[in-house]
Amino acid sequence: MESHILPPGSTVKRWLLTTNHKDVGILYLVTSLYFLVVGGALALLFRLQLAGPNLNVLSPSAFNQAVTVHGLIMVLFVISPLAFALANYIVPLQIGARDLAFPRLNALSYWLYLFGGVLVVISFFQQRTLDVGWTLYQPLSSAFSPYVGVNTGGLGLALLVASVTVSTVNFVVTIFRSRAKGLRLTALPMFTMCILLTVLMMLYAFPALLAGIIILASDRILGTVYFSSPEGGAILWDHIFWFFGHPEVYIVLFPALGVIADVLVTFSRRPLFARRIIIAAMVIVAGLSFLVWGHHMFLTGMHPDVRRAFTVTTIAISLPFDAIILSFIYTLVKSRIELKTPMLFALGSIAIFIIGGITGVFLGSIALDYVLRGTYFVVAHFHYTMAGGGLVGLVAGVYYWYPKMTGKMFNEKLGRLQFILTIIGFNMLYFPLFLSWEMPRRVPIYPENLIPLQQVATVGGFILGASFLVMFWNLLYSLKYGQPAGDNPWGAYTLEWMTKSPPPPHNFDGTPAFINGQLSFIAANGAAHGEPETHLSVWPFMLSLASFLSLLGLTTNLLFTLVGLGLLAFSVLGLAGERFISREEKIGERWPFESVDRMKLAWWTFIASEVMLFGVVLSAYVYVRTTSATWPAPGTFFDIAHGAVNTFILLTSSLTVVLALASARIGSRAGTAGFLAATLALGVAFLFNKYNEWSELFGHGITFSTNLPASTFFLTTGIHGAHVFAGLLAITYLLSRALRGAYAREGHETLEYFGYYWHFVDIVWVFIFPLFYLV
Amino acid sequence: MHKLIGMVATTVDIFNNLWSVFSTLGVIVGIVVISYMVYLIVRNRARGGAPEPEDSPKPGELPRERKGAKKLLLSVFLSASIVISLILLTFIALDNLDRPPADAMEVKVVAFQWGWKFYYPNGYEAVGELRIPRGTAVKFYVTSQDVFHNMGIIDLRFKIDAIPGKTNIGWTRVYQAGVYEIRCFELCGDGHGVMIGRLIAMEPEEFNSWYSSLQAS
Numbered sequence: 004m005e006s007h008i009l010p011p012g013s014t015v016k017r018w019l020l021t022t023n024h025k026d027v028g029i030l031y032l033v034t035s036l037y038f039l040v041v042g043g044a045l046a047l048l049f050r051l052q053l054a055g056p057n058l059n060v061l062s063p064s065a066f067n068q069a070v071t072v073h074g075l076i077m078v079l080f081v082i083s084p085l086a087f088a089l090a091n092y093i094v095p096l097q098i099g100a101r102d103l104a105f106p107r108l109n110a111l112s113y114w115l116y117l118f119g120g121v122l123v124v125i126s127f128f129q130q131r132t133l134d135v136g137w138t139l140y141q142p143l144s145s146a147f148s149p150y151v152g153v154n155t156g157g158l159g160l161a162l163l164v165a166s167v168t169v170s171t172v173n174f175v176v177t178i179f180r181s182r183a184k185g186l187r188l189t190a191l192p193m194f195t196m197c198i199l200l201t202v203l204m205m206l207y208a209f210p211a212l213l214a215g216i217i218i219l220a221s222d223r224i225l226g227t228v229y230f231s232s233p234e235g236g237a238i239l240w241d242h243i244f245w246f247f248g249h250p251e252v253y254i255v256l257f258p259a260l261g262v263i264a265d266v267l268v269t270f271s272r273r274p275l276f277a278r279r280i281i282i283a284a285m286v287i288v289a290g291l292s293f294l295v296w297g298h299h300m301f302l303t304g305m306h307p308d309v310r311r312a313f314t315v316t317t318i319a320i321s322l323p324f325d326a327i328i329l330s331f332i333y334t335l336v337k338s339r340i341e342l343k344t345p346m347l348f349a350l351g352s353i354a355i356f357i358i359g360g361i362t363g364v365f366l367g368s369i370a371l372d373y374v375l376r377g378t379y380f381v382v383a384h385f386h387y388t389m390a391g392g393g394l395v396g397l398v399a400g401v402y403y404w405y406p407k408m409t410g411k412m413f414n415e416k417l418g419r420l421q422f423i424l425t426i427i428g429f430n431m432l433y434f435p436l437f438l439s440w441e442m443p444r445r446v447p448i449y450p451e452n453l454i455p456l457q458q459v460a461t462v463g464g465f466i467l468g469a470s471f472l473v474m475f476w477n478l479l480y481s482l483k484y485g486q487p488a489g490d491n492p493w494g495a496y497t498l499e500w501m502t503k504s505p506p507p508p509h510n511f512d513g514t515p516a517f518i519n520g521q522l523s524f525i526a527a528n529g530a531a532h533g534e535p536e537t538h539l540s541v542w543p544f545m546l547s548l549a550s551f552l553s554l555l556g557l558t559t560n561l562l563f564t565l566v567g568l569g570l571l572a573f574s575v576l577g578l579a580g581e582r583f584i585s586r587e588e589k590i591g592e593r594w595p596f597e598s599v600d601r602m603k604l605a606w607w608t609f610i611a612s613e614v615m616l617f618g619v620v621l622s623a624y625v626y627v628r629t630t631s632a633t634w635p636a637p638g639t640f641f642d643i644a645h646g647a648v649n650t651f652i653l654l655t656s657s658l659t660v661v662l663a664l665a666s667a668r669i670g671s672r673a674g675t676a677g678f679l680a681a682t683l684a685l686g687v688a689f690l691f692n693k694y695n696e697w698s699e700l701f702g703h704g705i706t707f708s709t710n711l712p713a714s715t716f717f718l719t720t721g722i723h724g725a726h727v728f729a730g731l732l733a734i735t736y737l738l739s740r741a742l743r744g745a746y747a748r749e750g751h752e753t754l755e756y757f758g759y760y761w762h763f764v765d766i767v768w769v770f771i772f773p774l775f776y777l778v
Numbered sequence: 779m780h781k782l783i784g785m786v787a788t789t790v791d792i793f794n795n796l797w798s799v800f801s802t803l804g805v806i807v808g809i810v811v812i813s814y815m816v817y818l819i820v821r822n823r824a825r826g827g828a829p830e831p832e833d834s835p836k837p838g839e840l841p842r843e844r845k846g847a848k849k850l851l852l853s854v855f856l857s858a859s860i861v862i863s864l865i866l867l868t869f870i871a872l873d874n875l876d877r878p879p880a881d882a883m884e885v886k887v888v889a890f891q892w893g894w895k896f897y898y899p900n901g902y903e904a905v906g907e908l909r910i911p912r913g914t915a916v917k918f919y920v921t922s923q924d925v926f927h928n929m930g931i932i933d934l935r936f937k938i939d940a941i942p943g944k945t946n947i948g949w950t951r952v953y954q955a956g957v958y959e960i961r962c963f964e965l966c967g968d969g970h971g972v973m974i975g976r977l978i979a980m981e982p983e984e985f986n987s988w989y990s991s992l993q994a995s
């Protein structure tokens with residue numbers, strides 16, 4: 004079996020091994036719709052509980068579990084993955100690329116996502132799963148929630164974050180480096196533009212979630228006391244979670260805005276109104292989204308000036324949204340509107356989102372939020388924005404691109420039927436929740452006067468659920484019986500429509516380029532020659548399975564972890580040693596990274612996310628230090644000498660890495676291997692010294708749970724140590740190849756990329772040393 | 779604007795005034811924008827042989843620019859002025875909320891899984907039920923002994939977070955004698971839904987005799 008030919012779609016092999024972006028897109032699509040059913044079923048379950056004021060459908064604990072997992076699944080496992088299903092399939096087509104920059108990493112993202120979801124599902128069968136609200140408030144979800152299921156669910160989230168990080172890197176590199184010639188950044192189709200802004204937000208937001216999950220897991224499993232001590236506790240989590248959480252709400256929204264913009268243009272037959280202003284507004288929103296998290300904390304007793312500042316940023320962020328939505332509406336002026344199913348959903352989504360946006364301004368007014376916080380008003384607001392703006396907008400995208408993905412046209416009548424059911428069900432479900440604004444959220448019982456509102460909502464919930472069944476039926480039925488769609492059934496102008504439906508594995512015959520603003524296909528110069536590209540690899544699946552087993556073992560049987568780690572090592576080596584060909588087109592638009600090749604850009608992007616991770620971990624430390632009344636003086640708790648020696652060791656190792664690279668560049672095999680060996684030795688020395696330091700502390704009875712100084716020290720240096728350890732594994736691999744003569748002849752870039760990582764880890768230590776030992 | 783006839787403002791007045799402004803404007807803006815959109819859709823719906831607009835994007839083009847900056851900036855300016863005046867109103871209301879009346883009776887509240895403890899100025903401790911004289915403002919010092927809770931008395935439009943290790947201050951004032959429900963508004967575990975306390979506003983004389991009987995005992 005040759006790995007550049009895709010096996011037929013009816014084989015298991017194809018779907019397990021594929022790395023082609025269109026296949027991965029389909030996998031994402033099917034999986035996210037599956038999780039939509041899971042999340043939806045949970046929702047209907049608690050809507051049944053709420054069908055009467057005092058029913059006993061669910062126990063209070065089951066109710067909390069259903070609400071919590073519903074929220075997490077919908078936000079993290081449905082909306083974003085659905086968006087990335089479309090992005091996987093469409094973005095490379097829209098920019099004229101042959102695939103994503105790193106096809107195997109793309110498959111890896113998918114499998115990590117799937118296995119993360121599997122962990123969350125497994126957690127249901129371990130006494131109790133997460134039952135603490137999707138916001139995981141502290142200390143409820145640390146010290147006051149002893150259940151294993153919560154750990155498993157949390158580790159599932161960790162896998163999801165890993166998946167997101169990998170795909171973030173991939174999409175950043177792809178969109179910056181693989182655009183067709185003449186496709187400037189500002190001329191990107193709106194969907195791709197929105198995906199770019201989404202992944203940039205993800206790049207900075209998700210490491211905060213990861214840091215939060217790591218700290219939480221460490222509190223729960225190792226016994227550190229970040230969240231159980233009052234100095235850290237509830238407020239520290241609020242800051243970390245919402246620093247992630249607010250950008251996250253735009254992360255789920257932006258792809259839908261992109262779909263809507265593209266659909267509007269296609270079905271109104273007019274250019275987007277004030278397109279450049281929309282883009283500018285989106286850039287502003289993406290940036291500001293990191294400065295508004297405090298509006299989720301208005302009642303925590305924050306300083307009045309801080310509160311005012313967050314009000315101002317919150318209101319400020321609503322204005323660019325205004326501009327975006329109004330431009331969408333103005334686009335319809337003097338247009339010629341065809342109300343096909345995708346257009347209906349796009350317009351419906353805008354109308355619903357308007358209501359969500361207006362009520363957001365209510366919540367941004369602190370004096371109103373004092374009363375509305377924690378009530379059904381908030382629930383209604385975020386469903387109008389996330390479910391209405393986000394999910395309904397993405398449904399428009401599913402219909403819009405369905406003919407491209409399958410080559411078949413869906414049934415228009417069924418599409419309209421779904422639209423009507425969706426709009427009716429949605430508003431019946433969520434509008435009464437605005438009117439229930441006196442009722443606390445996440446509560447299984449309510450006063451009698453709310454019976455009519457809550458019952459209408461429950462009925463609406465079932466109608467909304469039914470509308471999705473109509474969609475599933477339509478998608479499946481049309482796959483078999485739909486009319487052939489043709490290449491460009493909507494008469495759209497963007498590049499994805501300029502190839503066959505469905506497109507061939509390499510997307511376009513010839514290399515697309517925009518010359519003087521007009522598309523032409525120039526003779527394929529790079530692709531025609533040389534070996535064909537690879538489209539199959541087993542390692543993404545194996546790596547994800549290995550990670551899954553390693554994490555599963557932590558909460559079930561450590562045997563799994565052992566097997567998992569073994570498999571992990573095996574798969575990493577397999578991945579590294581595999582011959583996998585994926586080529587970049589020779590010509591293309593790459594501003595501003597013309598001179599940064601794709602590996603380098605990928606490393607930079609990854610390290611940017613690592614900077615955020617350590618930024619949050621160190622901020623958490625600074626936070627608990629400033630809130631703690633007392634803190635041991637330097638030198639009394641931690642031995643400065645240990646820290647100083649380690650600083651010296653690590654800095655020296657940065658130098659040896661540079662020398663290894665220099666030797667490789669001049670072709671010195673011995674020098675390369677020698678300096679790599681020196682780096683390895685220094686790294687080992689660092690960890691050995693660290694080991695001594697920790698055992699001395701343990702010897703004095705100082706452990707993870709002694710107090711905050713100990714907790715923060717062990718966790719921060721522990722995370723850093725884990726990075727050093729990962730680096731040493733990489734050096735071992737590099738060294739083994741260098742001894743056989745690699746890098747000195749060619750491929751010394753690999754050493755350069757490793758160098759970035761290693762220097763970064765050293766720089767982090769340069770922050771840790773003074774912060775923990777000296778001040 | 780927060781003064782009712784002869785009475786000092788309550789948290790209810792502050793909220794209701796603001797709420798009526800927001801909800802009126804919100805409903806108007808919502809209806810205007812959505813109706814305008816529906817109008818455009820109905821008006822521009824393609825019928826029969828309606829001609830393509832001249833500038834309709836053609837397959838294989840780069841995106842066309844369509845002017846409109848002026849119109850857009852004008853619209854945003856309009857909505858900005860609405861939103862900004864709403865926020866100014868908010869800040870005025872906030873000043874009142876942040877400044878507890880000087881004559882307030884001070885009560886310490888400790889939330890726990892799943893109920894409320896109240897400590898009166900004289901040291902008396904009650905669980906689940908707080909009695910106060912009507913007409914007098916009450917200033918709450920709220921904290922929690924276990925997890926994150928939120929103390930809300932929705933009929934009084936009053937709400938504040940109860941956070942372990944932290945004491946938050948809020949106030950309210952009741953004019954109407956009666957019983958008001960105190961509920962938890964932050965998910966706090968299995969008993970979250972039944973974490974209900976009572977605030978009993980009594981006639982001042984009744985309260986005084988009850989309160990002094992406590993001191994006597």
Ligand code: HEM
Binds near residue numbers: 318321359363381388
């Ligand atoms: C027009 C601008 C918006 C403003 C001014 C705004 C304002 C707010 C405020 C102040 C809150 C906190 C309410 C509270 O918990 O007391 C909130 C909650 C929330 N908003 Fe928005 N919002 C806006 C748009 C959006 C959008 C576009 C989304 C998502 C697509 C969104 C999703 C959410 C979510 C998920 C929550 C609640 C999270 C939770 O507590 O579970 N909002 N919003």
Ligand SMILES: [Cu+2]
Binds near residue numbers: 248252296298299
């Ligand atoms: Cu927010």
